[in-house]
Amino acid sequence: MNFTLTRRSALQGLILTGTQTVPFFSAVASSKAASLRSRKSIDALSADELENFMHAIKRLKERSETDPSVPNSYAFYYNMHNAGPGLGCEHGSYRFLAWHRAMLFYFEEAMRAIDPPKTKDVTIPYWNWTLPPSGRRYPVAFENDADGLRTKYGRTFPTDLIQTLFDEDRTTDAASALYTWSYINGVARGGDYETFAGHDRGKGGLESPSHDTMHSRYVQGKMSADTTAAEDPIFWSFHTFIDLVWWWRQQKVIEQPSCTDCGLRGMPGTTAGGIPGPTTIAQVIKCEEQLGYSYEFIPAAIVSLSPDAGLRRFSEELPGLAAEALKSPSTTLRFRVSSPRTWSGPQKLALGAVRPPRSFPYLAFVYVHPAGIDFKPGDPEFRDRYLVGHFSEWIVAHEHHEGSATTIAIDPRAYPELSASQTSDLQVTVAVHAATNLPKKLPRPAPRSPADLVAAIRADVIIVGPVKFE
Numbered sequence: 446m447n448f449t450l451t452r453r454s455a456l457q458g459l460i461l462t463g464t465q466t467v468p469f470f471s472a473v474a475s476s477k478a479a480s481l482r483s484r485k486s487i488d489a490l491s492a493d494e495l496e497n498f499m500h501a502i503k504r505l506k507e508r509s510e511t512d513p514s515v516p517n518s519y520a521f522y523y524n525m526h527n528a529g530p531g532l533g534c535e536h537g538s539y540r541f542l543a544w545h546r547a548m549l550f551y552f553e554e555a556m557r558a559i560d561p562p563k564t565k566d567v568t569i570p571y572w573n574w575t576l577p578p579s580g581r582r583y584p585v586a587f588e589n590d591a592d593g594l595r596t597k598y599g600r601t602f603p604t605d606l607i608q609t610l611f612d613e614d615r616t617t618d619a620a621s622a623l624y625t626w627s628y629i630n631g632v633a634r635g636g637d638y639e640t641f642a643g644h645d646r647g648k649g650g651l652e653s654p655s656h657d658t659m660h661s662r663y664v665q666g667k668m669s670a671d672t673t674a675a676e677d678p679i680f681w682s683f684h685t686f687i688d689l690v691w692w693w694r695q696q697k698v699i700e701q702p703s704c705t706d707c708g709l710r711g712m713p714g715t716t717a718g719g720i721p722g723p724t725t726i727a728q729v730i731k732c733e734e735q736l737g738y739s740y741e742f743i744p745a746a747i748v749s750l751s752p753d754a755g756l757r758r759f760s761e762e763l764p765g766l767a768a769e770a771l772k773s774p775s776t777t778l779r780f781r782v783s784s785p786r787t788w789s790g791p792q793k794l795a796l797g798a799v800r801p802p803r804s805f806p807y808l809a810f811v812y813v814h815p816a817g818i819d820f821k822p823g824d825p826e827f828r829d830r831y832l833v834g835h836f837s838e839w840i841v842a843h844e845h846h847e848g849s850a851t852t853i854a855i856d857p858r859a860y861p862e863l864s865a866s867q868t869s870d871l872q873v874t875v876a877v878h879a880a881t882n883l884p885k886k887l888p889r890p891a892p893r894s895p896a897d898l899v900a901a902i903r904a905d906v907i908i909v910g911p912v913k914f915e
């Protein structure tokens with residue numbers, strides 16, 4: 446066993462072996478053939494597995510009830526994430542996926558250690574938020590719904606356990622999934638590592654828009670801001686699915702970020718069970734070999750990777766998202782752009798300096814239409830023809846506030862109306878929709894009307910041009 450890996454030997458290992466990783470959890474790795482732990486969908490758990498998971502969360506919560514600073518309690522772990530600028534979670538960089546993978550590992554270890562033997566085999570179940578929910582809006586296990594649970598899992602659960610997974614600040618309206626697996630799979634398996642996972646200048650394609658949108662628009666409440674998100678117990682299952690998507694990409698390609706400082710801040714270094722835990726990115730690259738877990742996962746659909754995959758329009762790819770956003774206050778930002786000289790191949794539309802706001806999360810849709818055509822987002826035909834993409838932000842109290850360019854790829858073959866238009870002037874209309882159900886601790890109320898939103902945008906500055914085809 447080698448738990449005293451030095452940075453030097455880790456680096457040498459990386460240099461010598463290229464994309465291979467340094468074995469870290471030798472103890473875990475050596476016994477993995479016998480006991481590789483498995484993370485399952487929360488909807489696929491047996492009644493006993495669900496009860497043990499609920500029980501572990503409940504006991505962790507009880508431990509922090511009188512003193513939130515007690516080590517290895519529920520508050521201890523949510524504070525690892527929610528600690529605020531410069532301290533807690535990593536967002537907006539190549540550390541995003543690795544940091545959250547490490548945090549989930551520590552949390553899972555804490556659940557297993559809290560009350561064995563009942564909790565000794567618990568793993569964090571994931572919430573596959575690309576599937577229609579088993580409850581009204583979430584997996585039924587998170588909905589404080591005794592009848593729904595009995596129907597799904599075949600028996601009753603104690604009321605206090607059911608309530609353990611619920612958070613009353615969440616939005617609870619019935620809804621279907623916003624993102625399809627086809628879309629997430631495209632994000633996971635297309636592009637290079639930086640495009641997928643993030644880089645030193647900002648977010649990758651998994652973090653934004655889908656991760657951000659799910660935090661602030663789908664779940665809302667405490668999940669809308671990085672300083673409160675992990676208090677909501679759905680956070681752990683939500684992020685375990687993010688981790689699964691990275692793992693899914695890794696079934697095809699194993700990569701490491703090219704960082705010089707690969708440390709992960711705030712990691713305790715020792716798990717609740719007393720074994721060494723990861724503190725660097727290099728220690729969390731391979732789930733099975735380094736951390737001892739894998740995923741039980743079957744994609745929702747066999748996803749075609751044919752060259753025609755890029756032909757889908759936004760409205761076909763994410764049909765629910767655009768329709769859902771129309772329900773909340775919105776305002777538009779307009780930009781004139783010159784049409785590309787030729788539409789002979791895919792085009793990139795670059796939106797300059799898209800900044801995270803400080804006081805409210807938003808979801809924004811980008812339309813490109815001939816200047817003479819009215820903007821009609823409520824008209825499905827208009828959306829189908831001219832809606833080309835989206836971006837979103839939740840509330841992140843972090844250092845990264847300079848803004849970065851967001852580029853949206855447009856395949857002209859999917860938008861014949863656009864490439865056939867004779868005009869050399871195009872209108873880019875960005876419809877900004879504010880999320881409304883925000884954490885109670887925020888200083889300013891959420892925008893509730895388009896006028897509030899305009900004021901909030903002025904105060905916060907979301908987008909500064911230029912907007913142009915590249």
Ligand SMILES: [Cu+2]
Pocket residue numbers: 656660674684
């Ligand atoms: Cu998150």
